[in-house]
């Protein structure tokens with residue numbers, strides 16, 4: 183199949199390109215080649231390329247900045263997916279869109295999880311835009327799959343793990359506070375790319391949760407990662423109240439891949455298993471990237 187990947191230079195987009203090009207004809211594009219918020223440009227690009235599938239990995243992902251940069255966030259996160267889904271619908275192409283755990287308010291008690299049928303209630307502007315995008319995609323086409331993921335990390339792009347590594351290597355004795363009362367499922371972008379490939383091959387429609395199995399806090403994630411990396415640190419747990427951010431985050435962002443399991447498609451593993459494999463593969467590159 184011919185697949186257009188928007189956000190092709192991003193963390194997930196690059197892993198999707200690596201995975202999908204093994205069995206498909208893939209065209210990854212960054213924002214310079216195609217601004218997804220530009221409806222005319224999207225229509226012209228899709229008309230020229232004639233893709234069978236549009237996979238949207240593009241988004242305004244700086245969650246805190248979304249609180250103050252509302253207009254650009256809306257354009258990229260809502261109008262972008264709407265334009266792509268509309269162009270996909272007009273061509274009869276499949277649309278695959280990536281969404282987030284931040285569509286929930288996180289008020290369920292841990293370790294309860296959220297399934298695809300739970301009510302949404304975003305508590306940040308980022309979460310609101312991502313939820314509006316889900317609605318826009320469903321309105322524009324019937325041939326869509328939306329995968330909600332969470333706490334993404336990978337070898338390409340910015341992410342929490344790289345920030346933690348930089349801080350620990352910068353000064354192993356500096357006490358760094360890391361939030362220990364928000365729970366989620368850290369998800370390796372490469373594994374998610376493989377999960378997207380299975381959804382694509384199965385040609386299934388609708389909404390799917392797609393995160394690693396199991397859950398932890400940001401503090402547990404940071405310290406587990408640094409232990410695996412054998413990087414000493416003086417990280418200490420703190421509460422959300424100790425570490426205020428412009429955008430609110432759900433305290434419980436644990437997603438259950440219920441629909442993937444029901445369809446026999448879930449390939450996600452325990453978050454620790456993937457984290458260990460990630461470190462084994464990329465330890466030297468990760469340390470080299472900081473220096």
Ligand SMILES: NC(=O)c1ccc[n+]([C@@H]2O[C@H](COP(=O)([O-])OP(=O)(O)OC[C@H]3O[C@@H](n4cnc5c(N)ncnc54)[C@H](OP(=O)(O)O)[C@@H]3O)[C@@H](O)[C@H]2O)c1
Pocket residue numbers: 188189190191192193194195211212213214216217218219238239240241242243258262280281282283312331332333334335339340
């Ligand atoms: N990161 C997470 O923890 C997380 C968690 C849950 C869900 N998600 C979702 O997962 C998806 C992938 O996230 P990611 O971590 O791979 O993000 P990322 O590394 O920030 O990549 C996003 C990409 O979007 C592109 N983009 C931004 N504005 C654009 C525009 N107007 N037109 C076209 N492209 C544009 C950027 O391209 P250029 O660099 O070319 O400008 C960037 O490479 C997103 O939908 C995100 O909401 C992420």
